[in-house]
Amino acid sequence: MKHFRNIFLVAMISLLALSSCLTAVTEEPMQDVVEEVNLLIWDQFYRPEESAVIDILNREFEASHPGVKIEREVKVLDDLKLTVKLALSEADGPDVSQVNQGRSDMGELVKADLLLPLNDYSTKFEWATVFSTSVASRNSFTPDGKTFGQGNLYGVSPTAEVVGVFYNKGIFADNDWTVPTTFEEFETLLAEIKAADVTPISFGSLDGWNAIHEYSAIQHLLVSQDYINDLTYGVNNVSFDTAENRDAAQILVDWAEAGYFTEGFAGIGYDDSNNNFKAGEGAMTITGSWFAPELMTGTDQEFGFFLLPGFSGKPTMAIGGVGVPYSIRKTTENPDLAAEYLNWMISPRAAELWAVAGMLPAMSLPEESDVKVETDNLFGDTLFAWETINKNNAVGHYIDWATPTFYDTLVAELQKLLGGVSTPADFTAAVEVDYAKFLSEQGE
Amino acid sequence: MKPQTHRRPGESRWKGYLYLIPAFAVYLFFTLIPILETVRSSFYDWGALGKSNTWVGLENYLSLLNDSTFLKAFSNNLVFIIFYSFIPILLGLFLASLLGRFPIPGFTFFRTVLFLPQVISMVVVGVIWRWMFHPTTGPVNLFLGAIGLERLQQAWLGSFKWALPAVGSVGSWVQYGFCMVLFLAGMQRISEEYYEASSLDGANGLQQFFFITIPELKSEIGVALITTIIAALRVFDLVYATTRGGPGESTLVTGFLIYRTAILNNEIGYGAAVATVLTIVILSLSLLIRRLMTESTDEEA
Numbered sequence: 184m185k186h187f188r189n190i191f192l193v194a195m196i197s198l199l200a201l202s203s204c205l206t207a208v209t210e211e212p213m214q215d216v217v218e219e220v221n222l223l224i225w226d227q228f229y230r231p232e233e234s235a236v237i238d239i240l241n242r243e244f245e246a247s248h249p250g251v252k253i254e255r256e257v258k259v260l261d262d263l264k265l266t267v268k269l270a271l272s273e274a275d276g277p278d279v280s281q282v283n284q285g286r287s288d289m290g291e292l293v294k295a296d297l298l299l300p301l302n303d304y305s306t307k308f309e310w311a312t313v314f315s316t317s318v319a320s321r322n323s324f325t326p327d328g329k330t331f332g333q334g335n336l337y338g339v340s341p342t343a344e345v346v347g348v349f350y351n352k353g354i355f356a357d358n359d360w361t362v363p364t365t366f367e368e369f370e371t372l373l374a375e376i377k378a379a380d381v382t383p384i385s386f387g388s389l390d391g392w393n394a395i396h397e398y399s400a401i402q403h404l405l406v407s408q409d410y411i412n413d414l415t416y417g418v419n420n421v422s423f424d425t426a427e428n429r430d431a432a433q434i435l436v437d438w439a440e441a442g443y444f445t446e447g448f449a450g451i452g453y454d455d456s457n458n459n460f461k462a463g464e465g466a467m468t469i470t471g472s473w474f475a476p477e478l479m480t481g482t483d484q485e486f487g488f489f490l491l492p493g494f495s496g497k498p499t500m501a502i503g504g505v506g507v508p509y510s511i512r513k514t515t516e517n518p519d520l521a522a523e524y525l526n527w528m529i530s531p532r533a534a535e536l537w538a539v540a541g542m543l544p545a546m547s548l549p550e551e552s553d554v555k556v557e558t559d560n561l562f563g564d565t566l567f568a569w570e571t572i573n574k575n576n577a578v579g580h581y582i583d584w585a586t587p588t589f590y591d592t593l594v595a596e597l598q599k600l601l602g603g604v605s606t607p608a609d610f611t612a613a614v615e616v617d618y619a620k621f622l623s624e625q626g627e
Numbered sequence: 628m629k630p631q632t633h634r635r636p637g638e639s640r641w642k643g644y645l646y647l648i649p650a651f652a653v654y655l656f657f658t659l660i661p662i663l664e665t666v667r668s669s670f671y672d673w674g675a676l677g678k679s680n681t682w683v684g685l686e687n688y689l690s691l692l693n694d695s696t697f698l699k700a701f702s703n704n705l706v707f708i709i710f711y712s713f714i715p716i717l718l719g720l721f722l723a724s725l726l727g728r729f730p731i732p733g734f735t736f737f738r739t740v741l742f743l744p745q746v747i748s749m750v751v752v753g754v755i756w757r758w759m760f761h762p763t764t765g766p767v768n769l770f771l772g773a774i775g776l777e778r779l780q781q782a783w784l785g786s787f788k789w790a791l792p793a794v795g796s797v798g799s800w801v802q803y804g805f806c807m808v809l810f811l812a813g814m815q816r817i818s819e820e821y822y823e824a825s826s827l828d829g830a831n832g833l834q835q836f837f838f839i840t841i842p843e844l845k846s847e848i849g850v851a852l853i854t855t856i857i858a859a860l861r862v863f864d865l866v867y868a869t870t871r872g873g874p875g876e877s878t879l880v881t882g883f884l885i886y887r888t889a890i891l892n893n894e895i896g897y898g899a900a901v902a903t904v905l906t907i908v909i910l911s912l913s914l915l916i917r918r919l920m921t922e923s924t925d926e927e928a
Contacts, residue, residue, distance in 0.1 A: 265890065287893050291674065389757075389785055391873050447762025449785020449874060455761065587892050598874035602787050 220251050220517055222524060225267065225280035227260045227507060232476060236536045244527050251520065260507065264288060271297040271512050278515040279524055281507045282338060284321055285584040286331055289510070293337060294328030299511040300335035304522040310339065313529055313546050314505075317578055320416075322508045329625065331584070332416030338508030341528050342537060343545040345490070345503035345569045345578075346396050349460070349474060349561075350467045352485040354381060360466070362487070365495040366404055373443045376466045385465030386444040387451030388601060391594035395583055396502060397469055398597055400491050402431035403500045403579045411500070414618075415580040417625055424615035432600055432607035439601050449602060471502075472565040476541040479561055488564035490571065500577040503569065505545045538562070543569050586621035589614075662906070665899045673896035680896075687900035697901060699876045700884045703791060704860050707880065710795030711802055711859030716851050718799070719806025720844075724836055726807075727814040728822075738811065742804035749801070753868025756797045760784050784870050790878050794869055801865075802858065806851045813847035814840065849920035853913050860909050881905050 228237050234257060241253045256277070258266065264283050270276040271292060282289050282298070292298050305311065310319070318340070325334035350362070358379055363369040376383040388394040403411065405427040413419040438444060445451060445465060460468045461477065463484045468474075469491065478486045493499035509528055511521045527533065531552075534544035538556040543565055548556060558566060572578050583590040596613045599605040605613070669687055671680045691697050722741060726734060744752065759765050760783040768780045783793040821839045830838070841848075863882030866872060872879035872887075881901060889898025 287891070291893055294674070389870065389873070391871060445763075447782035447785070450760060450762040450782030451785070452757060587894075591887060591892070594871075594873065595875050598785075599787075602785070602874050604787055604875060 340505030340508040342506035382465040385460040387456030669899035712855035715802035723810035749864035
């Protein structure tokens with residue numbers, strides 16, 4: 184116990200030293216805040232590696248803002264989603280909270296006028312240089328909460344995500360397989376892997392949601408970016424029942440029928456499937472970059488990551504986006520301080536800490552830094568993939584944001600499609616019913 | 628149950644109700660008011676944060692009738708009654724007559740082991756059975772493979788044909804222990820003389836089971852029916868922990884639909900309407916079973 188306390192003490196002292204250095208470089212130390220101010224923050228970074236990043240950032244923020252005390256409350260995302268709606272309407276609710284993106288969460292809160300529009304702060308802190316418009320629109324709504332993707336900015340996201348292909352480097356090397364550069368090459372590779380009696384794509388659809396990524400990753404290679412934006416934000420009256428969406432469904436069904444997915448995938452959960460992949464079963468798996476930190480420890484296998492390659496001659500677009508954003512409660516007594524906190528959570532310093540923890544920051548890494556970020560590894564691969572789509576303006580969307588019930592509909596219809604109960608045409612038609620219903624209700 | 632004898636003449640009975648106030652207050656605030664509030668919400672188009680409530684009368688209920696998702700979920704609940712109620716009661720009767728009538732060594736041990744599933748939290752049960760049903764490493768498929776029945780191996784929880792029976796049979800596994808213990812307790816009450824007398828008259832074990840054990844256990848069977856049917860209608864945790872209603876809608880149940888509609892998709896009014904319908908169905912079924920049970924008991928008396 185005493186030993187532990189000593190370590191803790193040393194850690195605290197070094198942190199204090201570190202943060203006092205930082206105070207020196209922070210441009211505008213808050214002079215006007217001298218009295219004690221408590222800032223209540225809710226976030227969902229509950230995993231130990233994530234939580235450590237936030238703790239360091241919070242302590243550094245306190246050090247550079249004398250008199251400010253941060254009270255942090257950590258919740259898992261499901262719990263946060265359930266409680267934050269009521270909490271933000273209370274006078275003693277969190278000053279700053281992470282709020283899940285999309286219509287059913289952030290949209291509802293905007294509709295109820297519970298979130299502070301951040302446009303002025305965005306100008307003041309020049310957030311436009313931190314995030315592209317495509318990223319900012321993911322946290323934007325019109326003030327009535329009805330139109331997603333435009334209007335006021337209501338949140339800033341510190342982390343980023345990209346959906347792509349994880350591959351087992353050992354299995355690839357043993358069989359002389361190389362990372363494909365076109366979709367055609369990718370499909371040839373799938374056949375080769377299958378012929379070598381290895382599972383090409385480790386997959387389990389029992390939990391449902393990851394089948395959306397499996398399908399939509401292919402869809403993103405067939406449709407235009409305008410289409411995916413319109414579909415997600417519910418503008419320009421697009422339809423889901425299109426030839427491209429049917430083709431994507433057909434490819435997915437072909438893969439399932441050719442045995443490219445784990446045998447019995449319909450009865451395997453997401454985590455089980457990932458554990459098998461981590462243990463060396465299956466040559467590849469298609470999922471988001473959030474899986475990378477888990478693959479970097481506790482396994483003797485070596486993994487890499489690449490974007491699902493585009494059809495030859497067509498641009499590559501990938502599902503991606505930024506993580507759960509921080510928002511400010513409209514009725515907070517300290518809006519300026521809360522905005523400073525948001526600005527700190529998306530600072531180069533934060534980017535650096537996230538990168539060290541193996542997670543993709545939504546912000547660029549500082550050009551010069553004492554902290555060495557290891558990029559000659561799986562994290563480097565995911566960082567490269569994210570930078571590629573960001574640079575090429577090819578960041579797609581999670582299509583389940585499109586309507587409040589799209590997630591349930593997509594999960595159920597994809598299970599039917601993969602279970603052979605429905606055809607690609609049935610699939611796009613059934614999903615379109617949901618989408619058209621939503622559009623007509625929006626129009627009312 | 629004896630009439631009160633210590634009450635002095637003229638003293639008000641009403642005093643007794645004072646003692647009920649604390650319990651009634653708890654019941655009022657944690658049961659009655661939430662139920663009434665749910666019923667009230669069901670007449671509104673009620674969004675997540677209550678700012679856009681509009682009175683829509685019976686509209687939520689009318690759309691329920693045409694909602695194929697709701698009808699599918701409700702019909703799945705009816706299938707669940709077979710697995711949650713009928714099978715466990717039959718199994719419970721069978722096991723109780725095995726364990727209860729003839730003293731066997733290790734009786735307490737068997738009773739405890741067979742009752743065990745009932746004590747485990749449903750979410751844990753779900754996690755256990757997800758593993759049991761795993762297509763490649765799960766004991767169910769491994770066992771089928773070991774006895775040469777490879778062709779019966781399935782992705783149980785992911786199969787459109789087998790997911791509902793698979794989840795249902797987990798329900799049977801949980802419920803039968805409760806039925807068994809209930810029947811065992813009831814059987815201790817049956818006088819041994821009935822069995823003796825019937826043996827002298829030449830009745831065999833099967834006849835004794837049908838003409839002595841089952842009629843004598845009538846009230847226990849009634850209790851078992853009510854509790855297990857209620858459990859089948861309100862099932863949520865098991866589905867949540869195993870399939871989340873999938874694949875497609877093949878294991879979707881009303882309880883999960885309420886959670887999905889009201890909590891996840893913010894349609895609180897519509898979710899409340901589903902919940903109200905479910906409550907009414909449960910209440911009327913319980914009343915019906917109780918009626919049937921008391922009537923048949925009265926006849927005998």
